[in-house]
Amino acid sequence: MSAYTPEALIASDIDAYLDTHANKSMLRFITCGSVDDGKSTLIGRLLYDSKTIFEDQLAALEADSRRVGTQGQNIDFALLVDGLAAEREQGITIDVAYRFFSTEKRKFIVADTPGHEQYTRNMVTGASTADLAVILIDARKGVLTQTRRHSYLAHLVGIREIVLAVNKMDLVGHDEARFDAIVADYRAFAASIGIDRFTAIPLSGLTGENVATQATTMPWYTGLPLLAHLETVPIDVDARQAQPFRLPVQWVNRPDLDFRGFAGMIASGTVRPGDSVRVVPSGKTTTVARIVALGGDLTEAVAGQSVTIVLADEVDCSRGDVIAAADAPPEAADQFLATIVWMSDTPLVPGRGYQLKLGTQVVGATVQPPRHIVDVNTQAELSASTLALNDIGVAEVYADRAIVFEPYADGADLGGFILIDRATNATVAAGMIGSALRRAQNVHWQSIDVTREAHAAQKGQSPRILWFTGLSGSGKSTIANLVEKKLFALGRHSFLLDGDNIRHGLNRDLDFTEAGRIENIRRIGEVARLMADAGLIVLTAFISPFRAERDMVRSMVAPGEFVEIFVDTPLASAEARDVKGLYAKARAGEIADFTGISSPYEAPQSPDIRIDTTRESPEAAAERIVEHVIGVWSYDL
Numbered sequence: 001m002s003a004y005t006p007e008a009l010i011a012s013d014i015d016a017y018l019d020t021h022a023n024k025s026m027l028r029f030i031t032c033g034s035v036d037d038g039k040s041t042l043i044g045r046l047l048y049d050s051k052t053i054f055e056d057q058l059a060a061l062e063a064d065s066r067r068v069g070t071q072g073q074n075i076d077f078a079l080l081v082d083g084l085a086a087e088r089e090q091g092i093t094i095d096v097a098y099r100f101f102s103t104e105k106r107k108f109i110v111a112d113t114p115g116h117e118q119y120t121r122n123m124v125t126g127a128s129t130a131d132l133a134v135i136l137i138d139a140r141k142g143v144l145t146q147t148r149r150h151s152y153l154a155h156l157v158g159i160r161e162i163v164l165a166v167n168k169m170d171l172v173g174h175d176e177a178r179f180d181a182i183v184a185d186y187r188a189f190a191a192s193i194g195i196d197r198f199t200a201i202p203l204s205g206l207t208g209e210n211v212a213t214q215a216t217t218m219p220w221y222t223g224l225p226l227l228a229h230l231e232t233v234p235i236d237v238d239a240r241q242a243q244p245f246r247l248p249v250q251w252v253n254r255p256d257l258d259f260r261g262f263a264g265m266i267a268s269g270t271v272r273p274g275d276s277v278r279v280v281p282s283g284k285t286t287t288v289a290r291i292v293a294l295g296g297d298l299t300e301a302v303a304g305q306s307v308t309i310v311l312a313d314e315v316d317c318s319r320g321d322v323i324a325a326a327d328a329p330p331e332a333a334d335q336f337l338a339t340i341v342w343m344s345d346t347p348l349v350p351g352r353g354y355q356l357k358l359g360t361q362v363v364g365a366t367v368q369p370p371r372h373i374v375d376v377n378t379q380a381e382l383s384a385s386t387l388a389l390n391d392i393g394v395a396e397v398y399a400d401r402a403i404v405f406e407p408y409a410d411g412a413d414l415g416g417f418i419l420i421d422r423a424t425n426a427t428v429a430a431g432m433i434g435s436a437l438r439r440a441q442n443v444h445w446q447s448i449d450v451t452r453e454a455h456a457a458q459k460g461q462s463p464r465i466l467w468f469t470g471l472s473g474s475g476k477s478t479i480a481n482l483v484e485k486k487l488f489a490l491g492r493h494s495f496l497l498d499g500d501n502i503r504h505g506l507n508r509d510l511d512f513t514e515a516g517r518i519e520n521i522r523r524i525g526e527v528a529r530l531m532a533d534a535g536l537i538v539l540t541a542f543i544s545p546f547r548a549e550r551d552m553v554r555s556m557v558a559p560g561e562f563v564e565i566f567v568d569t570p571l572a573s574a575e576a577r578d579v580k581g582l583y584a585k586a587r588a589g590e591i592a593d594f595t596g597i598s599s600p601y602e603a604p605q606s607p608d609i610r611i612d613t614t615r616e617s618p619e620a621a622a623e624r625i626v627e628h629v630i631g632v633w634s635y636d637l
């Protein structure tokens, strides 16, 4: 055994071994293929031949193979990958599994993603951090629908290195003509979706030919075996360093009054003390005074490094802002076009407020109905009104405020985002920004000198949004009217928004479908916010049946400004009152989508104020609300 084998080095000098390990470059890749393409076998073979499987794991594998394997007395490499017993039984791998292995030249993280049709979501998750994709093809079958789907998705998430692994060459007699035909077929397809280059390798995961070692059975193939290709393919890190400097600020480090640094991981480019930088979106320019890292100041830092930057001037810069090269800053916009992969069982609700997370930035955002969705199998563009699980669509996204971004094609760090459902906190979609919408770029925020604070101070009050919610006939208007009268008598400046001035005016184009109600509440929220900006105490009396929209309005204003008042009247009581005779009509089927009967009402889980109108009179309730609001004010004054 040579002194340079890992085994020898581990035995003689464990520190030297760990050192070589730590300094090796890292390649992240995904493998795409279906259950039958032999994907698990190929990954197992890579892990086995790179000799990084621990011995006890190997022993277990050998025992397992004999028990449940499909390869007789030989090792069934698929067992190494198909970790969970249940998945083995189903014959499909369901979630993304990340595996680590290493050779003398490089470290690898492989994301194993399922090939099963339904799992676009998993593949996109696995692919989003990968440098390279291995697309498996069964040599007997050639380019299939799934090959096209995997390639499309890999290209979509920005993977630039594609390996076409033509597997099971042993089963087609190591035939060169067969291989060439498959490659030609794939080349034509790849060009049609914008993949301009790929590396094709004929191999067999089962026999190991052209996996870790050069196969003698295919002398016509002069390229590298798969493992050697993975070990030597250039990694994108150099390209990221060549791009303009960007540091998305993760947090502001202010241990004492003398030090103020902006910490984060450099997304692209290189930075040195003295460099001119611009803080986006504010647009302020300054220079870099120091670059601080663990262990002291640096004279230079590059993409991928986590650093703290000290700027020469006191400029406003907080979490979510980006410190960028002054002469090549990224864009900031609040409206853009994006490709969105929907990952939730609950479809997109166009117009609903989601949280959008892009790097260190988190903003509220809504998605318009898609312009089109893409059939991943044929890449055809289809029309659709929403996005369901695994759908990929192109849609306009409107954010609550400008965010700093770059087109995804220029960099995943500032171009990729996720959407989060406010109610469940689950990630519902991944998105890739294409470009800002031109109309957004032309709208510039005016700097307003009379601030909202000035408006409020002039009126001598803190603005509030008193948001009444409850069933039709629960008592929202009755109580809100009383509250407004009391506030007026106290000399407060207020305004009541209710059905009379909204549903018949601003929102007369909206119906009572889910989408109509969402848009109704969104507009009312915007109007209420403007009125609060003007220093008013706004009262709103709308059913506002959905938690997500109420939460969205809450998130649009300063903490504590939104006061949710749940007018809690049971359906039976509201129906017994039936002030407008609407419940009778709804029961008779004359009104569709009637709240409480044929359309849902999501009661607040922790309202700021709850009123049980079966126990409390309108007068008592109004008194309590005024006291609550005035009580809160006495604290802020």
Ligand SMILES: Nc1ncnc2c1ncn2[C@@H]1O[C@H](COP(=O)(O)OS(=O)(=O)O)[C@@H](OP(=O)(O)O)[C@H]1O
Pocket: 471, 472, 473, 477, 499, 503, 512, 516, 517, 518, 520, 521, 541, 542, 543, 544, 545, 580, 582, 591, 592, 593, 594, 595, 599
């Ligand atoms: N299908 C259906 N469902 C519920 N309500 C209906 C419907 N059709 C008409 N109306 C009348 O419209 C009033 C509710 O409008 P809102 O703007 O408050 O509704 S929502 O917040 O958008 O759900 C509501 O008024 P209130 O009784 O004052 O709540 C009804 O009188």
Ligand SMILES: Nc1ncnc2c1ncn2[C@@H]1O[C@H](COP(=O)(O)OP(=O)(O)O)[C@@H](O)[C@H]1O
Pocket: 470, 471, 472, 473, 474, 475, 476, 477, 478, 479, 541, 567, 577, 579, 612, 613, 614, 615, 616, 617, 618
């Ligand atoms: N405790 C109570 N609070 C509010 N309204 C009540 C109460 N008890 C009875 N009502 C009656 O219920 C009806 C509520 O109607 P309204 O205020 O128009 O409801 P909403 O605006 O929620 O549709 C009114 O006729 C009101 O007099």
